[in-house]
Amino acid sequence: MADVERSVREELDRISPVLDPLGEMFAQAGHELALVGGPVRDAMLGRAHNDLDFTTSARPEETERLLGRWGDALWDMGRDFGTIGCRKGPWQVEVTTYRSESYDPTSRKPVVDFGHSLTGDLGRRDFTVNAMAVSLTDGSGRELVDPYGGVVDLATRVLRTPGRPEDSFSDDPLRMMRAARFAAQLAFEVDPAVVEAMTAMAERISIISAERVRDELSKLVLAPYPRIGLRLLVETGLAALVLPELPALKLERDEHHRHKDVYEHTLTVLEQSIDQESRLADLSGGGPDLVSRLAALMHDIGKPRTRRFVDGGQVTFHHHDVVGAKMTRKRLQELRFSGDTVEAVAKLVELHLRFHGYGDGEWTDSAVRRYVRDAGDQIERLHVLTRADCTTRNRRKAERLRRTYDELEARIARLSEEEELASIRPDLDGTQIMEILGIPPGRDVGAAYKFLLELRLDNGPMTEEAARAALLQWWASR
Structure with missing residues (x-):
């Protein structure tokens, strides 16, 4: 408990440039003010952040007046819920009037009623560890208010x-x-x-x-x-x-236990992908990566729909990657994820099995180029997902898969250095195609472009002269 008290004291001292002037300002205006919720909980956990939540007896219009005098910038998007926000230097502050809120059984939106006491406001909060406050205007300094036992629950x-x-x-x-x-x-x-x-x-x-x-x-x-x-x-x-796709992974086991527990496998893949997130720092800014984690969570959701029992009691999940990608796209769209997130996660789900066609490294350079081309800007996340998808307890098999993927990544790196794989394009652009063939913009230009792109993927870079000759030969053969 002494450690908790020290953590709280140190955090309150750190944020005193906000606590002291706000507490004094609201007190002089005749209102109560308390630091509340997450910041209090996190102070006890030794976590520091600059987003601070307060609750007050003042009504929103009075809070707006007071914060307008003190803050650098003001916003009132939460006014309907009694919340006024402001920024002061590095601090982001939100002050909410004491309230109680409830839902009509048929409504999606809360009905907000303003309250009259700090204890009543804390009683409407979600959990006891979030129902603690530090009172700033009661005349006794920074007093911890914990009417529902949040300190004990935090400790236990x-x-x-x-x-x-x-x-x-x-x-x-x-x-x-x-x-x-x-x-x-x-x-x-x-x-x-x-x-x-x-x-x-x-x-x-x-x-x-x-x-x-x-x-x-x-x-x-x-x-x-x-x-x-x-x-x-x-x-x-x-x-x-x-x-619903997640609990659906808890498939009934076949009598011979010929396939993994897909649900447990999925949770393990998620954890193993998290272990590799340092590889994705350029994409995620160094923090947790939502796209990678969603892809791990969704990568096998096509299995329940594609499970088939074949001779000898074997179980197959043919095309669960393609089916899973469609299911992923539908579910994430229904949850209103951004279009970019939906497409990135669906692409990873669709490609997560592609590596297993690599076998013992017999892919041609053309196949490697296509692997990179199809993954596009998701290639690093695909590396993470593919490696995480190995949950076998057979150490020899796991090591063989790891070495094989190491080899594939090395080949990708070599070809990327030689050929700029990340931006593969035909050796002739659309303007050159039209000039060489003497044709206007249209469908034929697109067909020619596609032909040259496939040629580039198969053979690697070509000289302009060789690409011109191949294009003319293709055009003449049509």
Whole structure:
């Protein structure tokens, strides 16, 4: 506990350039103000950040007036929910009026009622570890307010709701997904009563908009321990409603156990892809990579639809890559992911088996060029996914696959250096094609361009003279 107190004290001292002037300003105006929620929790965990949440007795119009005098920039997009935000130097601040919010059973949007006390405001929050505050205007300095036992739950690493979980989830069903997300972020145990309520009320998630579900799912997938949160979604039935392809991977085992547990395999692939994320620093900025993690999560979702039993009890999943890519595109679009994310993840799912045609390295340079061409700007993520997809316990087989992929990457690097594989184009452009063949823009130019691109992939770079001769010969043969 002494370590927790020291962490809190150090963090409050660090953010005092915000706490002190804001507390004084609101107090002089006759209002209460408290640092609340995530910043308080993270201070106890020794985590520092510059996004600070406050709650106040002031109404939004008064908060706007006060922050307008103090901040460098002001925004009020959350006014309908009682929230006014501002930036002050490196700090981003949001101040929300004491409130209680609840959902009409048929509505996607909360009905907001402003409250009158800090304790009441904390009681409406999702979990006890987020229902702690540091009061800044009560005359006693920075006093910790913890009416629901958040400190103890933080120490024992348990997620509980301040009141009955049924009431909390009825007010905002998205909190059921937040339970899974916080479990994945903090590696906390979820209280059995919370799990029971999530299971009983899972269907209520259907009133939440796809965008809010997407945001929570993304935060869960990007967390340090996504397996924990994903398991909870599956076990409570929430996954069947928001990501049904995941629990569908829990295939009935065939009597001879001739295939892997696809569900467990998928979670392992996700973890193994996370272990390689340092390779993707240029794409992700050095943090968790959403596209790579989603691709790992979705790469085998085509298996349930393509599973077939053949002679001898063998199991096949022919074309599960192509089927899975279509399913991935449909699911991510329904969850309102961006078009770029949808296409990148679907491409990786469709290509994740391509390497297994490489065998013992007998691919031609032409095949390697096509592998790079088809992967495009997702080639590094494809490397990560393909390596992560090896979950065999047979060390000899795993080592052979690793060496083979090492060889493929070395060949890609060599050809890239020699031929600029990342930007493969025909040796003649469209203007040259039209000049040589004496034709106007149109379908024939596109056909000629495609012919020259295939020639380039097969043979590597050609001189302009050789490409011209090949083009004329192709044109004459049509």
